[in-house]
Amino acid sequence: MAATQLSVADQIRQLEGARKLVLKDVSYYPQVIQATLPIIGPSSQVEFRRWGSEFLAEAFATPAVPLSSKETLSLVVLDTLKSLVEDPKQDVLVLRGVIQAAASIYPLAMRWIINNSYDSTTWEKMTAIKTRIRDMWDTAPLTRGDPLDISRNMVPPNHPALDGDQLEAEASGLLDRMLSALEDDTSDPLLVDATLNTLSILVRQRPKTSNRIISTLFNFNPLKLATTGPLTPKTKVLVKSMEKTTRMLLTHLYRRDVHNPLAGRMQQYVERLVRSRAEIFDETGRKRAMIDQASAVEAKRQRTTTLSSQPQIEITPLKHGENSLAEVFTFTNNEGLKKFSVSDTIPAPLAAKISIRTISQLDTEILQRAINGVRARLAAFHEAHQQPINPETAPLDVEEDEDDYEPDYYAAEDTEQLMNKLDASPTDERRDLQAPVLGALALPAFKLPPPPTLDPEQAARVGQGAIARVFGTMQTLEDPATKKSKAGLNRLAASSYDRDSWITVITRLATRANAGLDEISIIKDEDSTLALPTVSMSDSIREMLYAYVLEDFRKRIDVAVTWLSEEWYKERVQQRFASSPDQPDGTPANYEKWTLRLIDAFLPYLHSQDKILTRFLSELPELTVSILARVNTLCRDPSLVNLALTSLYYLVMFRPPVRNIALDTVQDIWTEYEDARPTAAKYLQRWRPGFVEAAQQGVQGVQGAGSTPVGTNGTVVAT
Amino acid sequence: MEVANGASTTPAPVANGEREDPGAYRLKFCTVCASNQNRSMEAHLRLSQANYPVISFGTGSLVRLPGPTMHQPNVYPFNKVSYDTMYKELDGKDHRLYTANGLLNMLGRNRQVKWGPERWQDWQIGIPRTEQGKDRGHAGTEGGVVDVVFTCEERCWDAVIDDLLNRGSPLNRPVHVINVDIRDNHEEASIGGQGILDLADSLNKAATEERDITGAAAFDMASAVSRMSFDEKVPEIIGEWQERWPNLPATWTLAWF
Numbered sequence: 001m002a003a004t005q006l007s008v009a010d011q012i013r014q015l016e017g018a019r020k021l022v023l024k025d026v027s028y029y030p031q032v033i034q035a036t037l038p039i040i041g042p043s044s045q046v047e048f049r050r051w052g053s054e055f056l057a058e059a060f061a062t063p064a065v066p067l068s069s070k071e072t073l074s075l076v077v078l079d080t081l082k083s084l085v086e087d088p089k090q091d092v093l094v095l096r097g098v099i100q101a102a103a104s105i106y107p108l109a110m111r112w113i114i115n116n117s118y119d120s121t122t123w124e125k126m127t128a129i130k131t132r133i134r135d136m137w138d139t140a141p142l143t144r145g146d147p148l149d150i151s152r153n154m155v156p157p158n159h160p161a162l163d164g165d166q167l168e169a170e171a172s173g174l175l176d177r178m179l180s181a182l183e184d185d186t187s188d189p190l191l192v193d194a195t196l197n198t199l200s201i202l203v204r205q206r207p208k209t210s211n212r213i214i215s216t217l218f219n220f221n222p223l224k225l226a227t228t229g230p231l232t233p234k235t236k237v238l239v240k241s242m243e244k245t246t247r248m249l250l251t252h253l254y255r256r257d258v259h260n261p262l263a264g265r266m267q268q269y270v271e272r273l274v275r276s277r278a279e280i281f282d283e284t285g286r287k288r289a290m291i292d293q294a295s296a297v298e299a300k301r302q303r304t305t306t307l308s309s310q311p312q313i314e315i316t317p318l319k320h321g322e323n324s325l326a327e328v329f330t331f332t333n334n335e336g337l338k339k340f341s342v343s344d345t346i347p348a349p350l351a352a353k354i355s356i357r358t359i360s361q362l363d364t365e366i367l368q369r370a371i372n373g374v375r376a377r378l379a380a381f382h383e384a385h386q387q388p389i390n391p392e393t394a395p396l397d398v399e400e401d402e403d404d405y406e407p408d409y410y411a412a413e414d415t416e417q418l419m420n421k422l423d424a425s426p427t428d429e430r431r432d433l434q435a436p437v438l439g440a441l442a443l444p445a446f447k448l449p450p451p452p453t454l455d456p457e458q459a460a461r462v463g464q465g466a467i468a469r470v471f472g473t474m475q476t477l478e479d480p481a482t483k484k485s486k487a488g489l490n491r492l493a494a495s496s497y498d499r500d501s502w503i504t505v506i507t508r509l510a511t512r513a514n515a516g517l518d519e520i521s522i523i524k525d526e527d528s529t530l531a532l533p534t535v536s537m538s539d540s541i542r543e544m545l546y547a548y549v550l551e552d553f554r555k556r557i558d559v560a561v562t563w564l565s566e567e568w569y570k571e572r573v574q575q576r577f578a579s580s581p582d583q584p585d586g587t588p589a590n591y592e593k594w595t596l597r598l599i600d601a602f603l604p605y606l607h608s609q610d611k612i613l614t615r616f617l618s619e620l621p622e623l624t625v626s627i628l629a630r631v632n633t634l635c636r637d638p639s640l641v642n643l644a645l646t647s648l649y650y651l652v653m654f655r656p657p658v659r660n661i662a663l664d665t666v667q668d669i670w671t672e673y674e675d676a677r678p679t680a681a682k683y684l685q686r687w688r689p690g691f692v693e694a695a696q697q698g699v700q701g702v703q704g705a706g707s708t709p710v711g712t713n714g715t716v717v718a719t
Numbered sequence: 720m721e722v723a724n725g726a727s728t729t730p731a732p733v734a735n736g737e738r739e740d741p742g743a744y745r746l747k748f749c750t751v752c753a754s755n756q757n758r759s760m761e762a763h764l765r766l767s768q769a770n771y772p773v774i775s776f777g778t779g780s781l782v783r784l785p786g787p788t789m790h791q792p793n794v795y796p797f798n799k800v801s802y803d804t805m806y807k808e809l810d811g812k813d814h815r816l817y818t819a820n821g822l823l824n825m826l827g828r829n830r831q832v833k834w835g836p837e838r839w840q841d842w843q844i845g846i847p848r849t850e851q852g853k854d855r856g857h858a859g860t861e862g863g864v865v866d867v868v869f870t871c872e873e874r875c876w877d878a879v880i881d882d883l884l885n886r887g888s889p890l891n892r893p894v895h896v897i898n899v900d901i902r903d904n905h906e907e908a909s910i911g912g913q914g915i916l917d918l919a920d921s922l923n924k925a926a927t928e929e930r931d932i933t934g935a936a937a938f939d940m941a942s943a944v945s946r947m948s949f950d951e952k953v954p955e956i957i958g959e960w961q962e963r964w965p966n967l968p969a970t971w972t973l974a975w976f
Binding site: 023026100190193194204232234244249395638 | 907
């Protein structure tokens with residue numbers, strides 16, 4: 001009818017309209033498929049066959065259509081698929097669609113014949129399609145997903161159409177053919193990748209095939225192509241692709257099944273692959289590097305020759321980013337000299353002597369060059385600082401922790417930034433170094449001018465400067481190479497001048513030095529006009545400790561525990577000595593406040609395998625309901641549910657004093673996060689039997705009656 | 720180093736980035752980065768401007784945007800918060816900061832492209848996408864599958880492959896997964912977007928050529944293996960593209976939906 005007037009394009013557009021309709025409402029599939037089958041048959045124009053085979057592939061693949069309708073529909077389309085696939089001159093894209101559709105239909109047809117053994121015609125059609133596809137020796141391996149699982153175990157022994165042994169033999173033959181893609185020397189990389197990417201489901205669902213597949217993988221060398229020919233851009237893509245795909249598959253397999261006896265070998269194989277890949281691709285890299293190096297050496301030589309007539313001082317431009325004042329004035333490349341701090345180690349009179357001697361003997365030309373160098377640096381520094389932040393190049397990647405992803409926290413850069421800030425801020429502190437002005441040449445009696453009086457704010461700032469220097473010193477101390485044996489109870493805190501000692505000094509400064517003083521002055525001076533520094537000394541030390549821990553919280557969690565233990569201890573002692581029992585307890589709750597701040601700060605960076613949270617919670621001297629409530633919030637991220645729950649469960653098992661509040665938190669998690677219920681229920685079953693049932697009844701009760709609040713219901717039952 | 724990138728191609732500049740070519744064959748694309756904000760959205764926009772069907776996802780566990788300091792990122796759940804909501808929230812928090820670091824500009828662009836960030840792992844492949852009619856690049860993606868997935872970072876590629884291995888190829892449908900390594904800032908995302916569009920054009924050209932072979936040129940089944948299909952050409956196309964874009968290292972595999 002209309003077909004005679006309408007162009008191919010118009011008809012395809014009409015078919016697309018029908019497709020949009022079924023995508024919106026899948027219940028139309030039977031009608032649309034019935035109506036389109038005659039249009040897409042073997043004698044139609046290629047455009048219609050292509051559209052039709054793609055449409056059928058989509059219909060039988062989409063999870064939106066229920067299996068029962070797919071089963072019914074499959075009986076309708078088999079004839080068309082068979083005639084399409086059997087045409088020896090069939091278009092390749094049509095074949096692609098037909099094979100995809102047939103692969104999706106195969107398990108449906110098999111289930112059908114298992115239960116309806118009279119219908120041998122349908123099974124014969126399916127078998128014919130399968131044979132035809134196999135005869136083409138094509139690339140479509142027949143693999144399956146869960147809800148459609150078929151296996152020869154489901155085939156009854158006396159089935160008239162299906163012979164279990166034959167199917168088994170056929171299957172193992174097919175597997176051999178698939179794996180031959182990895183065994184042949186002349187394999188097409190496309191086939192290799194396509195095959196590798198289908199193997200994981202086979203290993204999982206057909207454990208019998210696992211050994212055969214994995215041993216084939218062990219014998220497969222994805223890097224072979226790189227050793228047999230020249231590395232063209234295309235072979236590079238191919239080699240990288242096969243290597244990475246193999247590695248992904250093996251990693252996936254041993255991660256999913258860590259108890260597999262071959263897991264260790266798989267891991268070794270992956271490591272070996274990484275090494276050989278690095279060798280292959282490094283070689284080319286190294287060659288280039290050699291050339292680069294050669295030219296670099298030449299450049300360097302030129303520079304030194306031009307410099308040799310000049311005085312021996314090399315003025316390099318400042319490195320990018322923040323620079324300390326010291327760096328602006330430093331012209332040496334000697335790391336040891338750079339780190340050497342005159343002010344810390346040499347008494348001021350001696351330093352003055354050395355300076356005068358040096359300056360008097362200095363070649364004026366060198367001095368001039370140095371001064372100009374500093375000037376140029378300062379100018380460049382100034383210019384750089386006027387540059388506004390460039391939204392185009394500002395980094396956007398907020399580091400996050402994926403299961404298999406360990407970001408580096410750029411701790412080095414951070415430390416540097418922090419140091420620079422500290423370097424830059426307390427300028428007042430250097431006031432005492434100002435040179436006294438000498439009046440005459442004769443030496444009169446000299447009196448130091450009286451120190452300027454410090455107002456509280458200045459005093460606080462100077463104090464902060466002092467603390468900053470302690471932090472500075474501490475950061476330059478290396479980790480002790482070997483763990484020293486613990487001195488036990490007899491040890492003296494802070495006697496060894498290593499990092500641990502400084503941590504002890506700092507934490508005690510923060511917690512004990514002026515314990516009680518801050519609070520008293522606040523209470524007394526509440527109405528007075530005396531302006532107090534807005535931030536107390538202790539709090540600013542705490543702030544620095546906080547920043548220090550967060551810079552690298554995984555490494556510095558023991559610092560956090562030491563610090564918080566000090567806080568807790570101090571609060572205990574203070575409470576014991578609190579004046580009168582009837583007065584409200586005035587000691588501030590620093591322990592809890594800073595514990596919460598720390599937890600809040602590092603929670604967003606946890607990943608599902610992190611042990612740091614469990615460790616932190618178990619080492620804290622005291623746990624409160626609000627601390628555990630923070631753990632509760634972790635469950636917002638489904639991948640962290642297990643981490644949160646196991647951390648809590650650890651507390652339940654090994655810290656009896658907090659067992660109850662930990663269990664309360666688990667209950668809260670059960671109530672709040674549906675994702676977490678299975679695991680939470682498992683833990684609760686043991687320790688609070690009855691809660692889950694009661695809570696579930698509560699939920700149903702609410703849904704039924706719509707009146708009882710769930711939360712109260714649950715907790716009432718639990719306590 | 721930017722000089723070399725894409726130097727030899729420079730497609731004819733189009734005034735507003737939009738391309739007119741209705742009715743031609745189009746491969747269906749998907750772009751993926753960590754948070755479905757910067758790199759994948761830049762590429763999503765570019766591909767949609769060239770009339771390609773395109774959808775986009777993030778593989779992270781949460782949507783993470785820079786905050787006032789390194790330790791205070793702005794964190795949102797996937798699939799639940801729209802770009803518009805994020806825009807308004809950050810605008811309210813600190814207009815100057817989020818203008819200066821380009822976040823508002825980015826979110827402003829994104830809300831013109833689609834509703835909000837979607838998580839790859841939550842994508843139900845093959846479920847029709849008929850509700851997203853207002854998204855840019857929606858036309859052609861109604862079936863809920865694509866032909867090519869572009870990831871913008873190696874670990875996103877890893878996450879996609881691992882997820883596909885996990886799903887066990889229930890749809891029997893091949894898909895090319897290509898990583899194009901792009902640093903996460905606006906400038907690099909823009910360069911990377913151009914690179915991805917160039918690669919998409921090259922792939923689409925090969926796919927179109929394959930479809931044009933019909934009738935008289937219809938291939939002989941006997942020589943099917945020797946005939947270069949589109950799928951087989953992909954590594955070659957990527958190799959040539961890599962020459963043009965040496966600073967966007969690529970990884971590829973053929974996986975299954």
